[in-house]
Amino acid sequence: MRYLAVYIGTIIRSIRSLWKGMRITGYYFTHHKSIITQQYPENKATLQLGDRFRGEVVMPHNDANEHRCTGCTACELACPNGTIKIISKWEVSPEGKKKKAIDEFVYHLGMCTFCNLCIISCPTDAIIMSKDFEHSSYDRKSLTKILNKENSTLEKGVE
Amino acid sequence: MNLFETESSKLVESEEDFVVNIGPQHPSTHGVLHLKIKLEGETVKDVEPHLGYIHRSIEKMSEAGNYRQFSYLTSRMDYLSSHMNNQACAIAVEKAIQVEVPKRAQVIRILMAELTRLASHQLWWGAMGLDIGAVTPFFISFRDRESILEIFEDTCGTRLTMNYNVPGGVMLDLHPNFQKRVRELLPILKKNLKEYDDLLTGNVIFEERTKGVGVISGADALSYGCSGPVARASGVSCDIRKWHPYDGYEEVKFNEIIETAGDCFARYKVRMLEMWESISIVEQLIDNIPEGEFQAKTKNVLKPAKGEWFVRVETARGELGVYLISDGTANPYRVKFRSPNFSNLSALKHMAVGGKIGDLVAIMATLDLVIPDIDR
Amino acid sequence: MLEFSGVTGGIHNWLSAHFGETGTMLMEMLIAGVVILLGMILMSFTLGYMERKVAAFMQLRLGPNRVGFKGTLQIIADTLKLLFKESFAPGTSDKLLFNLAPFIVVVVTMLSIAPLPIDPALQLFDINIGVFYVSSVTSISVIGILVAGWSSNNKYSLLGAMRSGAQIVSYELSAGISLVVIVAFAGSMKFSDIVLSQADAWWIFKGHIPALIAFVIFIIAGTAELNRAPFDMAEAESELTGGFHTEYPGMRFAMFLLAEYVNLFILAGIGATLFLGGWMPFHLWDLEGFNHVMDYIPPVVWFFGKTFFLIFVIMWFRWTFPRLRIDQLLTLEWKYLMPISLVNLILVALVVIMGWHF
Numbered sequence: 001m002r003y004l005a006v007y008i009g010t011i012i013r014s015i016r017s018l019w020k021g022m023r024i025t026g027y028y029f030t031h032h033k034s035i036i037t038q039q040y041p042e043n044k045a046t047l048q049l050g051d052r053f054r055g056e057v058v059m060p061h062n063d064a065n066e067h068r069c070t071g072c073t074a075c076e077l078a079c080p081n082g083t084i085k086i087i088s089k090w091e092v093s094p095e096g097k098k099k100k101a102i103d104e105f106v107y108h109l110g111m112c113t114f115c116n117l118c119i120i121s122c123p124t125d126a127i128i129m130s131k132d133f134e135h136s137s138y139d140r141k142s143l144t145k146i147l148n149k150e151n152s153t154l155e156k157g158v159e
Numbered sequence: 160m161n162l163f164e165t166e167s168s169k170l171v172e173s174e175e176d177f178v179v180n181i182g183p184q185h186p187s188t189h190g191v192l193h194l195k196i197k198l199e200g201e202t203v204k205d206v207e208p209h210l211g212y213i214h215r216s217i218e219k220m221s222e223a224g225n226y227r228q229f230s231y232l233t234s235r236m237d238y239l240s241s242h243m244n245n246q247a248c249a250i251a252v253e254k255a256i257q258v259e260v261p262k263r264a265q266v267i268r269i270l271m272a273e274l275t276r277l278a279s280h281q282l283w284w285g286a287m288g289l290d291i292g293a294v295t296p297f298f299i300s301f302r303d304r305e306s307i308l309e310i311f312e313d314t315c316g317t318r319l320t321m322n323y324n325v326p327g328g329v330m331l332d333l334h335p336n337f338q339k340r341v342r343e344l345l346p347i348l349k350k351n352l353k354e355y356d357d358l359l360t361g362n363v364i365f366e367e368r369t370k371g372v373g374v375i376s377g378a379d380a381l382s383y384g385c386s387g388p389v390a391r392a393s394g395v396s397c398d399i400r401k402w403h404p405y406d407g408y409e410e411v412k413f414n415e416i417i418e419t420a421g422d423c424f425a426r427y428k429v430r431m432l433e434m435w436e437s438i439s440i441v442e443q444l445i446d447n448i449p450e451g452e453f454q455a456k457t458k459n460v461l462k463p464a465k466g467e468w469f470v471r472v473e474t475a476r477g478e479l480g481v482y483l484i485s486d487g488t489a490n491p492y493r494v495k496f497r498s499p500n501f502s503n504l505s506a507l508k509h510m511a512v513g514g515k516i517g518d519l520v521a522i523m524a525t526l527d528l529v530i531p532d533i534d535r
Numbered sequence: 536m537l538e539f540s541g542v543t544g545g546i547h548n549w550l551s552a553h554f555g556e557t558g559t560m561l562m563e564m565l566i567a568g569v570v571i572l573l574g575m576i577l578m579s580f581t582l583g584y585m586e587r588k589v590a591a592f593m594q595l596r597l598g599p600n601r602v603g604f605k606g607t608l609q610i611i612a613d614t615l616k617l618l619f620k621e622s623f624a625p626g627t628s629d630k631l632l633f634n635l636a637p638f639i640v641v642v643v644t645m646l647s648i649a650p651l652p653i654d655p656a657l658q659l660f661d662i663n664i665g666v667f668y669v670s671s672v673t674s675i676s677v678i679g680i681l682v683a684g685w686s687s688n689n690k691y692s693l694l695g696a697m698r699s700g701a702q703i704v705s706y707e708l709s710a711g712i713s714l715v716v717i718v719a720f721a722g723s724m725k726f727s728d729i730v731l732s733q734a735d736a737w738w739i740f741k742g743h744i745p746a747l748i749a750f751v752i753f754i755i756a757g758t759a760e761l762n763r764a765p766f767d768m769a770e771a772e773s774e775l776t777g778g779f780h781t782e783y784p785g786m787r788f789a790m791f792l793l794a795e796y797v798n799l800f801i802l803a804g805i806g807a808t809l810f811l812g813g814w815m816p817f818h819l820w821d822l823e824g825f826n827h828v829m830d831y832i833p834p835v836v837w838f839f840g841k842t843f844f845l846i847f848v849i850m851w852f853r854w855t856f857p858r859l860r861i862d863q864l865l866t867l868e869w870k871y872l873m874p875i876s877l878v879n880l881i882l883v884a885l886v887v888i889m890g891w892h893f
Binding site: 011018021022024025026028029032034035036037039 | 589592593594595596597851852854855856871
């Protein structure tokens with residue numbers, strides 16, 4: 001008799017536990033507002049990324065095509081795996097003094113680990129992380145970028 | 160001895176046994192793990208894991224850079240508790256250069272660590288459901304995990320491999336929205352955690368699959384070196400946040416969850432209750448973040464004195480140890496990581512032998528292995 | 536409204552006017568065969584789409600929504616992809632049996648569609664041992680599965696096929712006994728008689744407790760027979776391999792899939808016919824006005840509505856519950872479902888003899 005009671009008790013308890021699970025999926029089936037899928041390529045216009053999002057290292061230039069990079073190589077020393085290479089040249093300033101200036105800021109996007117160490121070590125805020133996350137390309141050469149634009153010069157007053 | 164003749168060639172002993180590979184690419188091994196299983200009918204007689212498919216020589220690479228440059232690699236070791244891995248590296252370097260972390264940075268570190276633990280346990284729950292056969296819990300847990308990852312994106316800039324802890328404190332200050340978003344998130348999380356219990360915990364099929372399966376006693380768990388929820392489910396009290404507190408954990412009130420059954424269901428319950436404890440820690444701290452600096456001042460080039468230091472941290476999976484040897488120069492001489500998953504995996508054979516294949520999958524799901532941590 | 540007896544009667548008259556009697560019969564068999572084939576393909580497309588959408592909505596996502604209007608052409612795209620795959624047999628397999636196995640399964644499926652009463656005029660084969668016929672024909676599908684597993688010459692497929700075979704054979708017992716319960720109530724094995732006997736109310740209401748228990752057991756046993764979750768250990772053993780259909784590429788695999796979906800439809804159809812009244816509208820004994828209102832909805836709509844409701848319930852099971860281990864599966868059958876069905880059978884005999892049903 002006791003076996004029978006345990007047997008029927010097991011059955012009733014099992015059915016109740018199964019019904020509890022089914023109620024949750026049934027709820028989600030009928031309430032379509034809980035769908036969280038983002039329709040990706042169509043929602044690019046309204047996409048909200050955090051402002052500290054680490055997308056890609058870029059060097060912002062202002063309207064006069066000037067950047068803020070002095071070529072101090074702090075970012076190159078901070079980078080853990082050699083993603084940044086600064087090629088500098090000697091420039092003669094109007095007073096006749098020779099000063100080091102940046103020729104090319106080579107950035108290997110294919111090796112970058114987006115660790116942010118270069119950004120925080122830059123003393124002049126020359127580089128920032130952009131919000132661009134679509135980096136895939138058909139050609140590996142396009143992943144090696146020169147960050148300073150053509151004919152750009154150092155902004156006045158940046159040391 | 161021939162290079163390719165290994166122990167496994169002795170696995171096949173009689174004609175009825177056959178060896179099955181749960182291969183490196185597989186939907187239910189949480190990474191690239193190669194298991195050679197000797198079966199007799201449906202029963203598992205022997206399990207032999209083959210590792211090394213994702214070895215990336217993290218420890219060797221750490222010797223190439225300076226002391227600030229190796230913590231980003233640890234994010235990729237146990238990528239689900241990346242914040243705690245970085246925390247371990249930062250604490251090790253801070254011990255080496257003897258700098259003190261400001262209070263605000265400590266509280267921020269604890270908050271981020273507990274949120275990471277919560278996110279990691281949520282992913283574990285979803286993957287556990289997937290391994291046992293129910294597909295729906297996966298999506299529900301990812302919905303909740305997504306909200307935590309969005310908070311990380313606000314403050315740290317990335318969602319998974321954070322690199323937010325630096326020697327001396329944290330890299331950037333908290334985002335202005337952080338407190339508000341976390342406060343809004345906590346009631347939603349509490350309501351959703353109750354749903355997890357309805358969907359999987361009380362389900363009779365799930366209980367049959369996990370109760371009494373994969374039992375390991377406390378003494379055995381200790382002798383294999385298991386830590387974290389695996390050991391705590393067998394009755395071993397080993398929470399490093401209680402035994403060797405770091406970064407301000409001594410002032411936070413929380414319980415250490417211990418179960419004694421030692422089977423899959425006990426490991427499951429330990430992690431479910433740990434999620435509630437994490438929520439309670441976040442609740443205690445979110446309103447009391449002290450003002451101050453978020454990073455102590457350190458020199459540009461870190462050159463600790465000669466010596467060796469060992470630091471342990473409680474990640475979501477167990478005890479992570481960082482052993483740092485310095486020889487006075489700007490680069491570390493040796494960095495060794497004691498990985499929790501490696502020791503947990505070693506207990507797999509003890510738990511799985513004698514059960515069926517379905518039990519093996521359930522045991523691997525509750526061990527919660529992340530394979531890149533094993534191979535580093 | 537949707538009256539099919541006019542259509543079928545018209546076709547029959549036109550055919551017998553132009554051909555002899557044998558010719559008419561042959562032409563009708565041809566037409567029926569083509570209609571069944573098209574119906575099976577359409578049904579498997581519809582069910583495939585329904586499965587993916589139901590799964591998606593239960594999992595908080597959208598499912599197929601790009602190919603075609605709201606994703607309706609997705610299954611067609613998948614089928615085209617499967618058609619283009621190279622469909623070969625492994626070198627060491629038994630060629631004849633390997634090629635034969637999908638056909639066995641599909642033929643069995645087509646055989647069991649025959650007696651389903653979709654409409655008073657649209658029943659293909661109204662044999663007087665209808666229930667018995669269906670029950671025995673579906674058992675032949677086990678042969679197809681075992682042949683598939685054996686001929687692949689692969690130890691994992693063989694294991695999976697053996698497990699599948701054991702599972703199906705065990706659960707057929709409980710399913711069969713549940714069907715016998717309704718036969719005892721209705722007093723006949725002919726499908727059209729059973730449907731007509733539900734003209735005052737459906738058997739699930741009239742045969743209170745025994746019919747309800749039989750219905751639940753039928754649904755559970757049916758899900759297990761179809762190798763669907765939560766009973767799919769033998770094939771979602773893609774923890775190890777894919778079960779008996781591991782070695783089948785391309786279109787042959789699609790035939791197994793087609794057979795599985797159409798079997799689902801047949802199972803739900805039989806459940807709807809026996810327990811929920813088939814094409815009989817929802818009558819409630821003597822409520823004349825209510826019954827007349829219900830009669831406005833054509834019988835085809837009733838049949839498909841009930842069938843799709845049962846299919847939805849079976850899909851609901853799949854996406855909610857974890858899997859049972861193989862020994863727990865067999866324990867469930869032999870220790871729980873079988874004794875309960877036997878006790879239910881005795882109960883139904885008592886109820887019918889004493890006239891305690893409505």
